[in-house]
Amino acid sequence: MFFRSFLKINLRTLILSLAIFSVVVTLGNSFYATYKVQRTLLIDNTLEANRVYAAKLAEMTDVFLNMTQDHLAYSASLLSSHMSDSKMLMNEARRLHQQSDTFNSVVVVNAEGMIIATSPQTLAIKGITIDSPNAQQSLKAKKPLITDPFISPAGNYLISLSHPVFSASGDYLGYIAGTIYLEQDNILAAILGKHYYNDGSYLYVVDRHKTLIYHPKEQRVGQKILNNIAIDEVVAGRENTRTLFNSEGIEMLAGFAPIQRAGWGVIAQRPKEATLAGLDGHIISVFIKSLPVAFFTLAGIWVSAVFISRPLWQLARDTTLIDKKEVQENISNIPSWYFEAAQLKRAIIKAMSLLNDKISQLHNDSHTDPMTSLLNRRGMQQVLDQYQKEQCSFAVITLDIDHFKRVNDSFGHDVGDKVIQALAQLMRNNARQEDALCRSGGEEFMIFLPNTKQSTAFKVAERLRLQVEGFEMPTAGFITISLGLSHWSGEPEAINSVLKQADKALYLAKQQGRNRTITTKK
Template sequence: MLLPRFLKIDLRSLILALAVISVMATLSNSFYATYEAQRALLISNTLDANRVYAAKLAEMTNTMLQSSQSQLAYSAALLAPAMKDDSTLLSEMQRLQQQTATFNSVAVVNADAVVVAVYPDTLQVKGARLTSQSARLSITTRQPVITDPFISLSGNYLISISYPIFDKEQVYLGYVAGTIYLQSHNMLSGILGQHYYQDGSSLYVVDRNRTRIYHPDSARVGEKIRDNGVVDKVLSGEEGALALTDETGTEMLAGFAPIPQTHWGVVAQRPRAATLAGLDQQMMHVLLKIIPINLLILLFIWISAIFISRPLWQLAHKAKLMDQQESLKNIARIRVWYFEAAQLKQAMLKGLGLLNTRITQLHNDSHTDSMTGLFNRRGMQQMLDSYQALGQPLAVIALDIDHFKQINDGFGHDVGDQVLAALAALMQQGARQADAVCRSGGEEFLVLLPGLPLPLAFEIAERLRQRVAAHPMPGAGHITISLGVAHWPGSDDDLNAVLKQADKALYEAKRRGRNRTVLASRDQQPVHDSALPPPEDPPKRGHPD
């Protein structure tokens, strides 16, 4: 017989193919999982590093601004008695500007918003009246002020840090101010610009009006930033990290932190592509390290497949020659070393006998009763022949429905058929897989119980009787059955005689009042029966049987 092409694949090839697919799938899954884990770790670490970096710079900037105000407060105290002494004013301005690199310029402005001293004096603004809103803010508030960015009289884009000057009577005299040029070098740009990377990473500062007041590229200072989730969060006072696409369309990993002193925000960001640039190379190193191990695993699986498949291959090869005279000996010579192959070998040896052929035939429709699904007389006889050929002891239960004619006459044959089917279902529910439940004719049934002793068979019959009596049947209510139990070879040496013994015990149960179980003996006399009282007979709508 020619087999389809796919059935010609041997077990060794299947095992190897399955192993290769499994190893490749595992390798791919592991590689992908590692890639995703590394990718997520790099992104998470970058976000966290940028957050920490932004928070540190925000803290340093806040400290620098507080220090600047402290310097101005000290100068304001010194300048209060010398507001009309130009020499003292200029000397203090020079000291204040040169003391640190905090300010690009310093100035003293009187209460009329007129500049009375400035350093460096090259600015040429002494005597000028300040009119801009940012410049006059210190006069109107008479409080320490850090202004928003503005363009000064000398044309510099700057912020001003001022401190009010009061005399001993707390009369307001003006203020001393230091300016930080946003597009020039100073302490602020030194703090923010010392860690500028060349991979696209950047750090910038925005003021409360979303204006960029610091950026490594001075050309971008003064830009208004719109539609930026990071700026939204940092100006609301939040500290954290966020992945976003910036205004240039670049995917960025940003950390941010606020500067409480000024309500500014510091943003440190790095391109996502730069963060993941080395990931592909790392994964290639991982792949090169795990490939040799997986090749060794495949080699081991291939060798194992040979040893695992050899007994099965030999059994399959001998199966094609089972019609030969030496097939039993050939199969018996095959060495099997694991359970499944041993079981298969044993099954093949048993399968050469007539028993498997006959049992297989029992599954054909010709051996089954169409109404109940039970074995018919032909199927029952086939089973009996098999048991007798094997010498298999068995118990036999013969049973019959009490007053079945009354059910048919009173309720109709359709209801009678339903009762038969329901009874068959109850019998099958309580049967073992090895048991054979048969319909021997009409309302008569036979149950073959291989390997069961007579007392146990009697108990099973009793349980069945009680279950049937307690179970309402469709359309007919409660019914009862009578049962006879015999055993082969206990009741008789001839199996057919044992069936007759079970029948006689059944009819003895009928004679004794129905709804009972009677045991048969070797001398063909019933020896024992159940003594439970029968339930009420089913309702009568016709003539009694």
């Protein structure tokens, strides 16, 4: 069923459908590929931008920590011969504290762990011996150190950078330490704590134990984060990018880098949704911009489809009217501008002319007598139908060879045939172009003379009779014919009755002695 209706689709529709299908598939595929490429590009670029940003901050933090350690080292060298000079200790602590916003406080601790100088002095911890494990890290280390975050005796959440103080003879005398409060303003907070994103992006810093040191949500500072692949990697010292879900289940594009000096990690991340937010609009604008070209392409295809299919369509249409007279000329006039159409047109024209020849030959064969090439009874009937249709008056002569049996009997059938053919030729010689000659039976003939008066027809009959009489037939010699004549002047008289009258006249001619022409009396 489908196949049958499929066959009825015309070539133009087929070309158009195929072209539209190809255009839609190609465009759709291009949009999909563009979307995919843009999406991957946006994600990769964002991941890379976050990694670079995190790496830059990590590098700046490393530079800052190195510089800070250098400052502490310088102070430690100044204090090595003045650890018992409390005024000197106090002045150096103040200088270090006040020269920049690096430290929130500075303390000097002796080898026994007792705080012997502070700045600011309001700290009120001078004389206290430190006992918390975190605070004791610097004492035990006896080398430059950045502590893990801890809560100070004064209740601040901080980290401490310390440098040991040795005497000229190399004895350990204590250390000088600067503290950086993680929840207050200072240079490190300015580097790591303040960022100006407004699209849901943010940055945070973890220490070597995966504890948050800086985070935009201050309440989360101090929280330990487990099950975060970015944090796992960055504390292992790797700089990389990752797509992950944050604690709120939001998909994030994270770039991270370690701060080598402290063993911390900086993680910069942006929501994937915010990254891709503009992409749909971008693709829609690409689609809208490509519409005019798509429209003109389709219009071009449509025009081409019409142009290409027209010759074939015209050929197909005209071949369905093959029985119409003017079809061959119409087909010849079809402009077939490409090879296949031209070949097809040529083949159709050739087939049609062969067919017409064959048909007219068959028509001739079925309407003529093969021996004499005169009309047979079918041909005669066609002529009569034509006269009747056109109301064309005519005279009819029926004629018959006299004693033809004798010819056959005396000379044989072949000679008889030759006589019949010779008589047919004599009839032809006597006839006008418009006369119709017919062999109506074995040795019986009829001559139809359109638009001819009975008297004229009589003269024609007599002329023929005399010619036959005077003509020597091959082998058989001389013969005679008898003729009967009648006339049809149009309706209402039936044509058949006119033929019967002619037959009757012939019969009379035979009866009256043969070799004569008899006209019917009306």
